[in-house]
Amino acid sequence: MKLVTAVIKPFKLDEVKAALEAFGVKGLTVSEASGYGRQKGHTEVYRGAEYQVDLVPKLRIEVLVDADDADDIIDVIVKAARTDKIGDGKVWAVPVDTVVRVRTGETGPEAL
Amino acid sequence: MPPDVLESLNSGDTAWVLAASALVLLMTPGLAFFYGGMSRSKSVLNMMMMSFGTIALVSVIWVLYGYSLAFSGDVGNGLIGNLDKIGLKDTLLTASGTSPELAFVAFQLMFAIITPALISGAIADRVKFGAWMVFVGIWVTVVYLPVAHWVFYFGDTSKTGDGGWLADSVLALDFAGGTAVHINAGMAALALALVVGKRVGWPKEQMRPHNLPFVLLGAGLLWFGWFGFNAGSALAANGQAAVAFVNTQVATGAAALGWIIVEKLRHGKSTTLGLASGAVAGLVAITPACASVNPLGAIAIGLIAGALCAVAVGLKYRLGFDDSLDVVGVHAVGGITGALLIGLFATGTVTGILTPESDGVNGLLMGGGLEQLGRQAIGVVAVGAFSFVATWVIAKLLDVTMGLRVTPEDEVSGIDQAAHAETAYDLGPSTGGGTGALAAAVAAAKEKPADKPADRKVEA
Numbered sequence: 001m002k003l004v005t006a007v008i009k010p011f012k013l014d015e016v017k018a019a020l021e022a023f024g025v026k027g028l029t030v031s032e033a034s035g036y037g038r039q040k041g042h043t044e045v046y047r048g049a050e051y052q053v054d055l056v057p058k059l060r061i062e063v064l065v066d067a068d069d070a071d072d073i074i075d076v077i078v079k080a081a082r083t084d085k086i087g088d089g090k091v092w093a094v095p096v097d098t099v100v101r102v103r104t105g106e107t108g109p110e111a112l
Numbered sequence: 113m114p115p116d117v118l119e120s121l122n123s124g125d126t127a128w129v130l131a132a133s134a135l136v137l138l139m140t141p142g143l144a145f146f147y148g149g150m151s152r153s154k155s156v157l158n159m160m161m162m163s164f165g166t167i168a169l170v171s172v173i174w175v176l177y178g179y180s181l182a183f184s185g186d187v188g189n190g191l192i193g194n195l196d197k198i199g200l201k202d203t204l205l206t207a208s209g210t211s212p213e214l215a216f217v218a219f220q221l222m223f224a225i226i227t228p229a230l231i232s233g234a235i236a237d238r239v240k241f242g243a244w245m246v247f248v249g250i251w252v253t254v255v256y257l258p259v260a261h262w263v264f265y266f267g268d269t270s271k272t273g274d275g276g277w278l279a280d281s282v283l284a285l286d287f288a289g290g291t292a293v294h295i296n297a298g299m300a301a302l303a304l305a306l307v308v309g310k311r312v313g314w315p316k317e318q319m320r321p322h323n324l325p326f327v328l329l330g331a332g333l334l335w336f337g338w339f340g341f342n343a344g345s346a347l348a349a350n351g352q353a354a355v356a357f358v359n360t361q362v363a364t365g366a367a368a369l370g371w372i373i374v375e376k377l378r379h380g381k382s383t384t385l386g387l388a389s390g391a392v393a394g395l396v397a398i399t400p401a402c403a404s405v406n407p408l409g410a411i412a413i414g415l416i417a418g419a420l421c422a423v424a425v426g427l428k429y430r431l432g433f434d435d436s437l438d439v440v441g442v443h444a445v446g447g448i449t450g451a452l453l454i455g456l457f458a459t460g461t462v463t464g465i466l467t468p469e470s471d472g473v474n475g476l477l478m479g480g481g482l483e484q485l486g487r488q489a490i491g492v493v494a495v496g497a498f499s500f501v502a503t504w505v506i507a508k509l510l511d512v513t514m515g516l517r518v519t520p521e522d523e524v525s526g527i528d529q530a531a532h533a534e535t536a537y538d539l540g541p542s543t544g545g546g547t548g549a550l551a552a553a554v555a556a557a558k559e560k561p562a563d564k565p566a567d568r569k570v571e572a
C-alpha cells in the first residue's frame with residue numbers, strides 16, 4: 001500500500017476529485033495547507049505598505065492506494081491539477097505498513 | 113421646568129440633537145470594528161475592548177465632573193470651565209439653545225467618548241488593558257476637557273470673549289471637532305506610540321489586517337454616525353445642519369476616490385482598505401469645515417485630504433514610529449488639512465447661513481483675506497502642541513509607575529488570551545464543546561448494555 005500526497009492549487013480541487021473518482025478511488029482526505037515552492041509567494045499592499053506573503057494557500061490531498069495503482073493515480077492527479085503556471089504544486093507517494101478501517105477493524109488492502 | 117425654559121424649547125431641534133447623539137455613540141462601536149479588522153486575529157478583542165471600555169468609563173466621568181469642566185462657565189481666559197455643574201447639578205431643568213441642556217450633555221458626551229477611543233489605534237496588540245483605562249481617565253480629564261472648552265464652549269453667544277479662547281477669542285472655525293477631536297487624538301496617538309514603542313518584530317515582520325470586511329463594516333458605521341457628529345453639531349434642525357450633512361457625504365466620497373486613485377497610480381491596484389481609509393480621512397477633514405464651505409468646496413477638501421493621507425500613512429516607516437493603525441496619518445493629517453483648508457474655501461454664504469443676509473467669513477480663495485487662515489493655524493498649532501506634550505507626559509508617568517506594556521511573550525502569543533482570557537474565533541469542530549459529555553455518555557452506555565444507545569441521551 002502507498003500513501004499518495006498531493007499539494008495543489010485550491011481551485012483545482014473539484015477537477016482532481018472528479019478525476020480520482022473516475023479512476024475508482026473510494027475516498028480521500030483534504031486539508032488546508034500553506035507553503036511555497038519556486039514561485040516564492042506573492043505581494044499584497046495594505047495602506048501603501050507592500051507585504052511579501054511567502055506562504056501561499058494550498059490544499060493537501062491524501063489518498064491511500066494499492067501499491068500497484070500508485071503511479072497511475074499520481075498521473076491522474078498531475079493531469080487534473082496542472083495549469084502549466086508556476087505554483088501548481090507537487091505529488092508524491094510513500095510506502096504504508098498498516099491500514100485499519102475503524103468501523104470494521106479490517107486491515108491491509110481490504111481497508112482501502 | 114420653569115415657564116421661560118419650556119417656552120424656549122423646540123421639539124424639532126430637541127429630537128434632532130437626541131437622535132444625533134445616538135448616531136455619534138454608534139461611531140465608537142464602528143471604530144471598534146474599523147480598528148479590530150485591521151489588527152491581528154490574536155489581538156482583535158483587546159483592540160475592540162479599548163473602544164468599548166472607553167464608552168463605559170467616559171460616560172461615568174462625564175456625569176461626575178467632565179461636563180462641568182468643559183461646559184460650565186469659565187474660570188478665566190477661556191482655558192477651562194468651573195465645577196458648578198459637577199454631578200450634572202443644575203442641568204435637569206435648564207435649556208441649551210432650543211433643546212434641554214441634558215440633550216447637549218448627551219451629545220457632547222459622545223464626542224468625549226470617541227476622541228480617546230481614536231487614540232487606541234496607535235497602540236494595537238501591546239498595552240495592558242488596565243493601563244489603557246487609567247490612561248483614558250487621566251487623558252480625558254487633563255487633555256480633552258480643556259481642549260473641548262477651548263473649541264466648543266461659546267459662553268454668552270451674543271458676545272465674544274467670554275467662552276473658550278480658540279472659539280470665542282481667536283475665532284478659529286471648528287464646527288464639529290477637527291481640532292478638539294481629530295488633531296487632538298492624532299497628536300496624542302503620536303506621543304503615546306512614541307512612549308509605548310514598537311510592536312515586537314515591527315516593521316520587519318508583517319502584520320496584515322486580519323478581517324477586511326470588519327474594516328468596511330466599521331467604516332460604514334462611522335460614515336453613518338458621522339452625520340450625527342457633523343450635522344448634529346448645528347444643535348438644531350436647520351439649514352446649517354442640512355449643509356453640514358451634504359458636505360459630509362460628498363467630501364467623504366471624494367476622499368475615498370482620492371485615496372484609491374493614489375493607490376492605483378502607485379501600486380496599480382485599488383484596495384478595500386484604501387477606500388475605507390480614504391472615506392474616514394474625508395470624514396475627518398470635513399468635520400471642522402462642514403458648516404463653512406459649499407458642497408464644491410467639500411469635494412475639494414475631500415479629494416485633497418484623501419490623497420494627502422494616502423501618502424502620509426507611509427511616513428511612519430520612514431520615521432520609525434509604530435502608529436499601528438495610522439491614527440496620525442489619518443486623524444492628525446486629515447484634521448489639520450480640513451482645519452487649514454477652511455481658511456481657503458470658507459464662503460460667507462455658508463458661514464453666514466443662519467443670518468438673514470448670509471454674510472459670514474470668507475476664505476482666501478473665496479474673496480477673503482489671510483485672516484481666517486491665520487486663525488485656523490493658531491487653532492491647529494495650539495491644540496496639536498498641547499495634546500502632544502501633555503499626552504507624552506501622562507504616558508511617561510504611567511509607564512514609570514504602572515507600566516504600559518504587556519510582556520513580549522504575551523504580545524507575541526496574543527494579548528487577547530493574556531489580558532482578557534478569551535480568543536476571538538473558535539472555528540474548529542473539535543473545540544465546540546460537548547465532546548467530553550458525549551464520550552462520558554458513550555462510556556456509560558457500554559457499562560450498562562441494557563440502555564438503548566440509540567437514545568443518545570447526554571447527561572450534563
